Amino acid sequence: MSQIQDMKKEYSKMVEELSPKSNLLRDSARAFWVGGLICAIGQLITNIIKSFGYNHDEASMLTTIILVFLGIILTGLDIYDSLGKYAGAGTVVPITGFANSIVSPAIEYKKEGYVFGVGAKMFTIAGPVLVYGTIASVAVGIVHYFFK
Amino acid sequence: MAKYLGRQTIKFDLPPSIVSTASTVGPKEGKGPLSSYFDVVLHDPLWGEDSWEKAESKIVKKTIERVIQKGNLTPEDIDYIFAGDLLNQLTASTFGIRGLSIPFFGLFGACSTMAEAISLGAMAIDGGFANYIVAEASSHFCSSEKQFRFPLELGTQRPLTASWTVTGSGAVVLGKYGPSPYVSYVTSGKIVDLGVKDPMNMGAAMAPAAADTIIAHFEDTGFTPNDYDLIITGDLGSIGKELTLQLLRKNNYDIENIYTDCGIEIFDPVSQDTHAGGSGCGCCAVTLAGYLYKEMKNNKWNRILFVPTGALMSPGSIQQGESIPGIAHAVVIENNWS
Incomplete structure (x- = not known):
C-alpha cells in the first residue's frame, strides 16, 4: 500500500516539475490595467451622470446598470471571453464580469429551453457568488451592529 | 484462432484489413498542421444545425456514411458499428447512427475510444463473427466545453496545462480480407x-x-x-x-x-x-x-x-x-x- 503512495508522491513531483506555470507578473499587470480601465470607465460614467444633477446614490446605481448592460452586450458580441482570456481577474472582478458569468450560461443553455435551460442554468456560476456574498454581508452586518 | 500473448495482448491469426478511413474536422483543425489529410473540413462548427450536440451527431453520421462509401460497401455489408464519444449516454454517436440500421455497440473509453473500437471490431472479425465492421469516435469542442467545463462565452483563462478538444470524427472500416494496412x-x-x-x-x-x-x-x-x-x-x-x-x-x-x-x-x-x-x-x-x-x-x-x-x-x-x-x-x- 505504501509503495503505491510512494509512487503517487513521486509522480506528483514529476508532474509538478514538467507542468508549465503561468506568468504571474505578466498576468497581474494585465489584470491591473484592464480591471483599472473598467473601473475608470465606471467613474467616468458616474461623473457624467452627476453632471446632469443626479445625487451620488442615484449616479452609482445608474452606473451599475450601465456597466452590467455593457458586460452583457460584450458577452453577446463574443468579445468578453477574449477580454477575459487576456485580463483574467481584471475582467472577472468588476461587475461586468458578474454580468458575463450570468449571460454566458444563459446563451449556452438556450437550447434546453427557457425554464430548465436559461432559467435554471443562468446562475450556475454566479449562484455561489450570490449565496456566499449574501451570507458574508449578513455576517459583516452582525459584527458591525455589535462593534460599531 | 487468435492467440493470447501474456496477460493483455492478442495476436490475430488473420489480421483484419483497414479497408477505408474517413475523417471530418472542424475549422480549427482544418487550419492545423494535418489539414491536408482530412476528407472534410467544416467552415462552421454548427454545420447548419441549431445545437452543438446535433452538429456532432451530423458529423458522426456523415463520417460513417463516407467511410462505408469509400470502402465501396453499402450499410448492409457492415455487421457492426463500434463507436463512442464524450457526451452523456453517448448521444452524439447514437443520434448520429440511429438512421443507419446497422447493429451498434456504444463504447466509452473517453479519448481512448478509437482504439477500444478497433480492438473489439478486430476481435469480432478474427473470431469469425463479422466480415466488415466500422470503428468510429467523435468529439466536439463546443459540446465538450459545455458538458465538462464552462460556457463558451465565459471570460476565463485556460491553464497552460489544459488541452483543446478536437472537433471531428474519424472512422475506419475493418474487413476480414482487404488491402494493407x-x-x-x-x-x-x-x-x-x-x-x-x-x-x-x-x-x-x-x-x-x-x-x-x-x-x-x-x-x-x-x-x-x-x-x-x-x-x-x-x-x-x-x-x-x-x-x-x-x-x-x-x-x-x-x-x-x-x-x-x-x-x-x-x-x-x-x-x-x-x-x-x-x-x-x-x-x-x-x-x-x-x-x-x-x-x-x-x-x-x-x-x-x-x-x-x-x-x-x-x-x-x-x-x-x-x-x-x-x-x-x-x-x-x-x-x-x-
Whole structure:
C-alpha cells in the first residue's frame, strides 16, 4: 500500500516539475490595467451622470446598470471571453464580469429551453457568488451592529 | 484462432484489413498542421444545425456514411458499428447512427475510444463473427466545453496545462480480407490512477496508463521499440508526452526517437493557442483516419503502435474530489505481416 503512495508522491513531483506555470507578473499587470480601465470607465460614467444633477446614490446605481448592460452586450458580441482570456481577474472582478458569468450560461443553455435551460442554468456560476456574498454581508452586518 | 500473448495482448491469426478511413474536422483543425489529410473540413462548427450536440451527431453520421462509401460497401455489408464519444449516454454517436440500421455497440473509453473500437471490431472479425465492421469516435469542442467545463462565452483563462478538444470524427472500416494496412496485435489497457486530480492537466492523468500499456505490449509480445517505425499515443499533449517518456525510461525503454502524440501533431500550439495540445475522442480518431493511414499507404511508416489514452472522469467525480483514472489501449498497425 505504501509503495503505491510512494509512487503517487513521486509522480506528483514529476508532474509538478514538467507542468508549465503561468506568468504571474505578466498576468497581474494585465489584470491591473484592464480591471483599472473598467473601473475608470465606471467613474467616468458616474461623473457624467452627476453632471446632469443626479445625487451620488442615484449616479452609482445608474452606473451599475450601465456597466452590467455593457458586460452583457460584450458577452453577446463574443468579445468578453477574449477580454477575459487576456485580463483574467481584471475582467472577472468588476461587475461586468458578474454580468458575463450570468449571460454566458444563459446563451449556452438556450437550447434546453427557457425554464430548465436559461432559467435554471443562468446562475450556475454566479449562484455561489450570490449565496456566499449574501451570507458574508449578513455576517459583516452582525459584527458591525455589535462593534460599531 | 487468435492467440493470447501474456496477460493483455492478442495476436490475430488473420489480421483484419483497414479497408477505408474517413475523417471530418472542424475549422480549427482544418487550419492545423494535418489539414491536408482530412476528407472534410467544416467552415462552421454548427454545420447548419441549431445545437452543438446535433452538429456532432451530423458529423458522426456523415463520417460513417463516407467511410462505408469509400470502402465501396453499402450499410448492409457492415455487421457492426463500434463507436463512442464524450457526451452523456453517448448521444452524439447514437443520434448520429440511429438512421443507419446497422447493429451498434456504444463504447466509452473517453479519448481512448478509437482504439477500444478497433480492438473489439478486430476481435469480432478474427473470431469469425463479422466480415466488415466500422470503428468510429467523435468529439466536439463546443459540446465538450459545455458538458465538462464552462460556457463558451465565459471570460476565463485556460491553464497552460489544459488541452483543446478536437472537433471531428474519424472512422475506419475493418474487413476480414482487404488491402494493407492490417491490425495485427492489440494490447488492452488496465485502468491506472496515480492520483492526479487536476482536470486541466489530463495529459498528466493519462501518462501512467500510456506507459503501463506500452510496457505491457513489449513484455507480452517480446517486441522492442526497434520493431516500430512510429509509436503514437492518444492525446497526452506535450506534458503527458514528456511524462510518458520519463516513466518508460524508468522501466528501461527509450522510445524518444520514434515517439509522438496525436494531441501534439494535430495543432500548432503557438499559432493556434491550444496550450498542451489536442484532446477528445475525435483527436486520435481523425489523426489515424487522416494522417497515419494515408502516410502508411505512402509507406512513410510500415509498422506503428497506436496508443490512444482516455481520462475516465466525469464533472461530478471531479467535484467530489476523486482522482482521474487513466486508460490506454494499444493497436499494432502494419503494412506487412507474417
